[in-house]
Amino acid sequence: MSWQRSEASLVDTDRPAPAYFDGLDLGTTLARAARPVIDALASELTNEPVCIILTDARGIVLDRRGGDKTLIRRLDSVQLAPGFRYAESEVGTNGIGTALEVGGPILIDGAEHYTGVLRGFSCAGAPITHPVTGGLLGILDITTQAKNSNAILLSFAKLSARRIQERILEEANALDQALLTEYYAVCRHTGGSVIALGDEVFMINAHAQQRFDSTDQAALIDRTRDARGGTKPVTFLADLPSGINARLAYQPTFLGDALAGGIVQIKEQRSGPRSTGGGRIPSLPGMTGTSALWRHTTQEVLDACRRAEWLVAEGEPGSGKLTLLRAVHDYSSPGRRLAVLDADDQADLLASATSELDSGSDLIIRNAHLLSAEVIQGLVDLLQSVRDSSVAREPWVALTLLTGQSRGQDELGTQLLRFFPRTVAVPPLRHHLEDIPVLVRYLLGRAGITGVTVSGAALNQLMRLPWAGNVTHLRKVLTDVARRRRSGVVELEDLPAECHATTRRHLTRMEALERDAIVGALASHHGDKTAAASALGMSRATIYRKIRDYGIVT
Missing domain, CATH: 3.40.50.300 (P-loop containing nucleotide triphosphate hydrolases)
Structure with missing residues (x-):
């Protein structure tokens, strides 16, 4: 099956060309937790003809250690080095990419590799998952020359992956505790509305729950989402559905050099007097929006x-x-x-x-x-x-x-x-998504598109998207939809593939193409994930993981 997927991806059987990504983020949870484990393993294996390789969930090599200079040179010659992506779709069957595809540990021995230049190696890859969420974080791979292959490679890779997962859990507990401590300290000190944001933690104190209704709370949660993961203090404003103007001050919390999360303090702002004396804002030519x-x-x-x-x-x-x-x-x-x-x-x-x-x-x-x-x-x-x-x-x-x-x-x-x-x-449009229904009507009319309406389900989906290109992006989507449906009601299935995924992460070109292919396969098979996976040459585990990663609505 792996060779079939490799063939379907048009992988070069002679000389694969893995994509290169610069600017590797070595401050992630995975990289931080793996570093001491890999340091210890590398010191134990100094004189052994093996190489320890860490990748992220996309198969991009983050770290590579080994004391055998001959092996290192051979790995360089096939670009199995930091920054290169060893996904199965790019280099064919291998211990990293195939472990990602099957969602489990695997040993790819010599001739089992799809491409000829990799058949001189044996690679054992074991997935590293988050011990709390179960999400896939990356692969720990042990590689050696095929002549040195041994069944113990896979056991060693699995044991190493478990060690990294244990470190992640220890760090997560320590980071969560640091965030919790700071959260309680700020709540006691200020007595005001406070939100705590972490990778796996979200807390809103009793004062905020009492002061803001559920609609305002939802708006606050959405507004603070942009601050999550920030390493510098930032202050921004939020006009809430109730009409309250809130000032949100985000302060990051660290444990040593590691970001534990951040604390957001919420203060209500009094609007100053306006020269117009308040009142309803007039209807302006060439523009719409009521939020x-x-x-x-x-x-x-x-x-x-x-x-x-x-x-x-x-x-x-x-x-x-x-x-x-x-x-x-x-x-x-x-x-x-x-x-x-x-x-x-x-x-x-x-x-x-x-x-x-x-x-x-x-x-x-x-x-x-x-x-x-x-x-x-x-x-x-x-x-x-x-x-x-x-x-x-x-x-x-x-x-x-x-x-x-x-x-x-x-x-x-x-x-x-x-x-x-x-x-x-x-x-940005993602901060006033409630304007999308009126914007949709306005933009369709402005483009001269008559006789087309958008269903409630489709509007709801449009209001869930991050809209990286803002109103310009929305206009393009509507134009594309109207090109295919010139009259009647635009339903959820009429929206382009990019509108069926709600992830806020910026996708690479390859990832966007993969997302669109998955959406198309799901539509062709009426939502049947097993049939869609088969059509794409993926395992059921892979398509379920990618549906979750891309935020595809099914």
Whole structure:
């Protein structure tokens, strides 16, 4: 079966080419727990013709130890080295990739390897699973030359994998205890609303449960998800469904160098008086959204525009920064020209900006994080001249920036940003998912797609997705759906494969293709996982694991 899978994956039988990944994360739970175990094993096997190899759950080699220089050189020649992925789909039957596929320990001896260059080795791979969750973390592999093969290799690999799992459990207990201790200390000290976030731990104290209803709690949980795993303090705002504006301060908790998790303190913010005197936000041309967070953001931009206050709109790609600025401008200053220049093309940007401002136009410079030092200096001089002029009505100027890309930390960036007293954070779509139903109707209508509606089940699924590309991503998905269904009701099964998986982890191109293939096979076999696995050449254990890993909805 493994050879059939290898053949179906078009693995080169002569010279496989495993993919290489740089920037290995050696601070993971697996890597930390495995390090002392592998250190001890390596010292015991210094003079033995074996190599100890650790991989992650994708088969990417994280560590490799061995004292036999001849064996190390041979492994280098077949790229069985740190950074290379030894998945079965890339190098064929082998002790690492095949152990991942079957979900259990396996010995691949000499000629049992699919590719010729690997038949000089014997490899025993044993899965390492999380002792609490049961999730697959990686593989511990013992490799030697085929002439030295011994049945004890597999027993040794399994024993080593168990040692690593024991270390993970010990560390997990210690990390959880450290997080719990910090959680109780903060609860006692502040007396306020507190959340604790860990890899396998989530706690919300009684004060928060009493203060926030279930809907607000769900929103808080979703909002804190982005902070999970962070190693630096961060503070962010959340507009809750009840209308409460909450300030969330995340502080990481460490045990030595290991991240145990983090503590989030929640404080309610009082909204300051608005220049509009409050009230309902008007319907803006070319834009929609009714969530508390989106209305709050819109109001901030609206207030600034009405006061002719220059501002910066900062957010992720596709979040609607330019759309929001345009809509607010068209509402506040109907009939007044608004010029939009893109910093992606800086050849004539200064000349165009000067011409537009001299003619009295308002101005938006998008992607300002791309501006060169020379253009920034020219803009500083230009904006200063506008400020020094005595025109009856000063033009309105705004910038858009990608989150985290501001040049405000360097001297030139500071000189430019001093002209813009306010920065408005435009939230990513995953922070106001409740806007998706109205966005779907609006985007379909804007694209001229009539006669198509989206079912409640399909809308619910769309509201579960992380939307890495934000509104732009949603627009693309709807366009793709409408290309296949031109009338009637869009049901859950009409959504593209990427919409059937809810994982928030960024997938590689190969992983995305695999996810789509699994979704397609499940659809073709009416949800029958066994039949889908057979069609894909996978074991039942593998397809169940991948369904779980990719968050595929079945």
